[in-house]
Amino acid sequence: MAEPVLELSDLVKSFGALRATDHVSLDLKPGEIHALIGPNGAGKSTLIHQICGTLRQDSGTIRLAGKDIGHLGVAERSRLGLGRTFQVSSLAPDFSALRNVMLAVQAQQGSSFRFFKPVMRDASLIDRSMAMLERVGLQDRARIPAAELSHGERRQLEIAIALALNSKAFLLDEPMAGMGPEGSKALTGFLHSLRQEAPILLVEHDMDAVFALADRISVLVYGRVIATGTVEEIRRDPAVRTAYLGDHA
Numbered sequence: 001m002a003e004p005v006l007e008l009s010d011l012v013k014s015f016g017a018l019r020a021t022d023h024v025s026l027d028l029k030p031g032e033i034h035a036l037i038g039p040n041g042a043g044k045s046t047l048i049h050q051i052c053g054t055l056r057q058d059s060g061t062i063r064l065a066g067k068d069i070g071h072l073g074v075a076e077r078s079r080l081g082l083g084r085t086f087q088v089s090s091l092a093p094d095f096s097a098l099r100n101v102m103l104a105v106q107a108q109q110g111s112s113f114r115f116f117k118p119v120m121r122d123a124s125l126i127d128r129s130m131a132m133l134e135r136v137g138l139q140d141r142a143r144i145p146a147a148e149l150s151h152g153e154r155r156q157l158e159i160a161i162a163l164a165l166n167s168k169a170f171l172l173d174e175p176m177a178g179m180g181p182e183g184s185k186a187l188t189g190f191l192h193s194l195r196q197e198a199p200i201l202l203v204e205h206d207m208d209a210v211f212a213l214a215d216r217i218s219v220l221v222y223g224r225v226i227a228t229g230t231v232e233e234i235r236r237d238p239a240v241r242t243a244y245l246g247d248h249a
């Protein structure tokens with residue numbers, strides 16, 4: 001059995017009397033899409049925040065490629081290969097798609113000597129950033145300001161940035177939100193191939209996308225994982241049908 005890329009063990013997070021994360025353990029294996037689903041308020045965002053480091057767990061551990069990252073800050077987790085996209089767009093709207101990728105790479109490298117080298121003249125950085133735009137199919141949009149890209153293109157750009165940062169695991173928080181049917185279909189196809197670059201923890205309300213993409217699904221209800229399994233196992237699970245899926249199953 002392959003070692004998990006991301007592993008959450010017994011995570012707990014409370015807000016006052018409310019236990020938003022209640023002893024959650026789950027993992028992400030190489031090459032897989034693991035979807036996290038559950039009703040509103042189940043604790044999906046709270047869990048994602050703890051993985052990224054914007055919220056600190058009360059107890060439990062978070063490992064990325066075997067390393068305990070649960071005590072590290074957001075930037076350090078990103079540097080170690082946690083690629084998070086979508087919930088808060090980090091794009092610079094006035095800058096071109098290409099420049100957005102370049103700035104992200106440069107920021108991650110964080111080396112002050114680069115300050116003296118104008119970013120748009122750094123040929124190796126341009127090449128690497130263009131390669132990432134090609135990988136997500138945005139090469140023809142490289143010079144377009146991020147603000148002028150379509151909703152779907154901005155998501156592709158965020159993934160290009162996550163790729164450029166050598167992510168070991170992707171956390172995608174509701175990537176289908178706000179996409180029309182065509183956009184969702186295109187993004188579903190793209191995510192299908194993205195798992196080969198790095199496994200994906202996918203938080204998504206769009207059940208068509210989840211059922212089409214997920215290798216495994218975990219169902220979160222009131223902060224607890226009530227089931228983890230394949231699409232078929234989750235569709236058949238009586239507790240999941242009662243708590244969440246209902247007609248979707």
Ligand SMILES: Nc1ncnc2c1ncn2[C@@H]1O[C@H](COP(=O)(O)OP(=O)(O)OP(=O)(O)O)[C@@H](O)[C@H]1O
Nearest residue numbers: 015018019020038039040041042043044045046047
């Ligand atoms: N900062 C906070 N302070 C207090 N309570 C919080 C805080 N953040 C979240 N909660 C509560 O924790 C619970 C889980 O919320 P969370 O946003 O993680 O759920 P979710 O599954 O992401 O919901 P949705 O699908 O609507 O985004 C909810 O009851 C919410 O009200």
